[in-house]
Amino acid sequence: xxxxxxxxxxxxxxxxxxxxxxxxxxxxxxxxxxxxxxxxxxxxxxxxxxxxxxxxxxxxxxxxxxxxxxxxxxxxxxxxxxxxxxxxxxxxxxxxxxxxxxxxxxxxxxxxxx
Amino acid sequence: xxxxxxxxxxxxxxxxxxxxxxxxxxxxxxxxxxxxxxxxxxxxxxxxxxxxxxxxxxxxxxxxxxxxxxxxxxxxxxxxxxxxxxxxxxxxxxxxxxxxxxxxxxxxxxxxxxxxxxxxxxxxxxxxxxxxxxxxxxxxxxxxxxxxxxxxxxxxxxxxxxxxxxxxxxxxxxxxxxxxxxxxxxxxx
Numbered sequence: 403x404x405x406x407x408x409x410x411x412x413x414x415x416x417x418x419x420x421x422x423x424x425x426x427x428x429x430x431x432x433x434x435x436x437x438x439x440x441x442x443x444x445x446x447x448x449x450x451x452x453x454x455x456x457x458x459x460x461x462x463x464x465x466x467x468x469x470x471x472x473x474x475x476x477x478x479x480x481x482x483x484x485x486x487x488x489x490x491x492x493x494x495x496x497x498x499x500x501x502x503x504x505x506x507x508x509x510x511x512x513x514x515x516x
Numbered sequence: 517x518x519x520x521x522x523x524x525x526x527x528x529x530x531x532x533x534x535x536x537x538x539x540x541x542x543x544x545x546x547x548x549x550x551x552x553x554x555x556x557x558x559x560x561x562x563x564x565x566x567x568x569x570x571x572x573x574x575x576x577x578x579x580x581x582x583x584x585x586x587x588x589x590x591x592x593x594x595x596x597x598x599x600x601x602x603x604x605x606x607x608x609x610x611x612x613x614x615x616x617x618x619x620x621x622x623x624x625x626x627x628x629x630x631x632x633x634x635x636x637x638x639x640x641x642x643x644x645x646x647x648x649x650x651x652x653x654x655x656x657x658x659x660x661x662x663x664x665x666x667x668x669x670x671x672x673x674x675x676x677x678x679x680x681x682x683x684x685x686x687x688x689x690x691x692x693x694x695x696x697x698x699x700x701x702x703x704x705x
Contacts, residue, residue: 405529406536407522408646411573414540416635418547418566424628425551428621433556433602437563440594441547444570447586455577455651455662471651472671475663476679478582479672482589483683487690489594493601494697500605 411452419445430508432496436489443485450474450481522647536576543569556602560595567591578653579663 418441425438454474499511524530546569549562567590574583651662660666672680 405647405649406533406576407644409640409644410536410540411577412640412643413636414543414573416632416640417544420628420632420635421544421547421551423631424624427624427627429551431556433598433605434550434559437550437559437598440563440590441550441566444567444590448570448573451574451577451579451582455579455649456646457650469671469675471662472667472675475579475582475668476671476676478579479585479668480679480683482585483687486589486594487687489597490690490694491697493597494694496601497604498697 408452408456411448415445415448415452418442418448432499432508433493435508436492436496440485440489443481447478447481450477522644536573539569539572539576543573557599560598560602563598564591564595567595574663577663578649578651578661580661581663581665581668583663 422438422441422445425441426435429435429438451474454471454477457474503510524533543566546562546566550559550566553559553562567586571583571586571591574580574586653661
């Protein structure tokens with residue numbers, strides 16, 4: 403049985419990650435920038451799952467085989483939790499900034515520039 | 517390397533490749549839509565489509581539990597949060613990209629393409645021959661698959677219980693922080 407190769411999933415994840423990184427650079431709307439960050443996090447999740455499924459058996463510690471096999475999926479769970487917390491706090495910050503200056507443009511937020 | 521060996525042979529395998537490949541293509545197209553569409557609402561809807569196809573890619577990897585979690589958490593909860601903020605801020609389409617001409621667009625595109633080329637040539641190409649899934653799939657003598665809720669729960673509450681507790685603390689702090697940020701009154705406002 404020749405299954406879909408690991409490279410396919412990696413290529414999809416890599417493309418999504420690069421699109422997300424490009425979006426973070428070129429977009430000015432902070433909400434869209436957040437969406438691009440989510441895109442990058444999900445690309446990392448897909449990579450974790452693909453490697454977890456295709457990882458060769460020499461990498462598996464036989465004493466803890468069950469845990470090692472689940473490591474990728476556990477990582478995805480934790481990334482999802484961190485992403486949820488990050489979105490809640492980040493969108494709260496955007497709301498606070500919007501209340502302060504009535505205009506949400508990342509180029510305008512240059513107070514920290516030295 | 518002989519690429520002929522990688523290709524599917526039986527009609528069943530061709531169907532599998534076709535389904536997974538079209539899911540991947542849909543994910544890529546919707547990811548592109550997030551970045552290039554002008555209105556934030558359209559970006560958010562493209563992102564919903566992207567997360568949904570990702571969930572089906574997770575299913576194709578045998579991780580059913582995570583696929584369902586992806587649909588519930590991402591396309592359910594997180595995207596609703598995004599759409600709420602877009603609605604509350606009343607962000608009209610940012611036609612700033614046409615207004616301001618600077619180096620950002622070509623520079624960002626160059627960074628993306630360069631990153632893709634570098635990582636693809638160094639990581640994806642050497643791993644092209646890896647094709648055999650190693651994780652224990654659901655079978656006759658192994659009724660609980662690799663990504664079933666039972667297996668996930670056992671791992672989460674035995675080997676990974678401390679990270680799990682730490683994450684619960686993090687979520688708690690996140691909730692409190694979000695409430696504080698949303699409720700704070702600005703002085704003299």
